[in-house]
Amino acid sequence: MDCDETVHRESVLHRAVLAGDEQAWHALYDENFDALYRYVQWRCGGMSSLGEETVQETWLTAVRRIRRFDPRQGTFQAWVRGIAANQLRNQFRRQRAGAGGSGELDWEQAISLPPEAAAENREQAEQIAAALAALPNQYEQVLRAKYVDALPVAEIAHSLSQTPKAIESLLSRAREAFRRECLQRDDLSP
Template identity: 35%
Template sequence: MELPSEHTIARGLLAGQASAWESMYDTLAPRIWQSVARRVGPHQHEVADIVQETFLAAAGSLRTFDPSRGTLWGWLSGIARRQAALYFRRRQTRPPSFETSLFDAESAQLETSEPLPADLLSAAETAQSVREALSMLPLDYEELLVARYLDELSLDELAARDATSTTALQSKLARARRALRSALARVTGERVLP
């Protein structure tokens, strides 16, 4: 079954067609899920909650969607970014909790080649800081960094995708990395080396 185009879905949504909501979900939910998971991490329940909140917020604010200002994906991914930011704000108001399972087997870990609990915790904290910093960036910088370093697209592939020169893309990538360093410094409260 071929899914309808975003343009067709957008027209249906604006015309009040209930079937357009189902089409939007079927077409865009996997991309929204992936986008949210990159921001929040591998916490399936939190990702599911944020994706659900994204579609609920979209239903409540459909009147703000203007196809002349951007794509349906851009509008919905912007809502997802805001929902993920709300998730991070809510987490900051709660005291941090550490999983005791990381510390339970510390002595057993010392005798194996598996990572130590402290290393696992440090890696998890670093990954969370990077996700939070990425969510603070302009969408084009975030998408570029994710495509380059997580999806491992080459500069040539990215330049072709964005219909730009490799030189222009390298400049934009350098600006995106600087913005990420600055965001990481704000998230961690530490100076991040260039």
């Protein structure tokens, strides 16, 4: 589905939801739940309980704020991911002073760990999630596209209206920022 078709379809669904059509809400929910769940689990570093809570809170917030969604500004999926990212950032800001793990984070592998693997080490998962929450949106977006959505560089470049070289450079800077965040959190560990 191209961009214009997506905008049109989501505009129709949005108007229907605002008019009280439960089927329209179910269509938006069903089409976006899996992608949101994968995204949140990645952002949580595999901490499934935090991920589940965040997904639930994200959908509750989306229901309360559905009037603010504007399909012309971006897709519904991007909108709910933004809500989830903000919830996680707020959570980690509140915990930042008291959070910290012991043990060194293997940041090179951490960025692409499946949720199950990261969940085995809660401290590492907390560091990963906090580091991802601290990244600028542009870095998080390109890392998500590469490691969660498993998109090739050329496709990421096309979706962001950039050249593949620009995306490779952005990925490099994003990985470095993630590594610095992880190392900084190691330095804060007791």
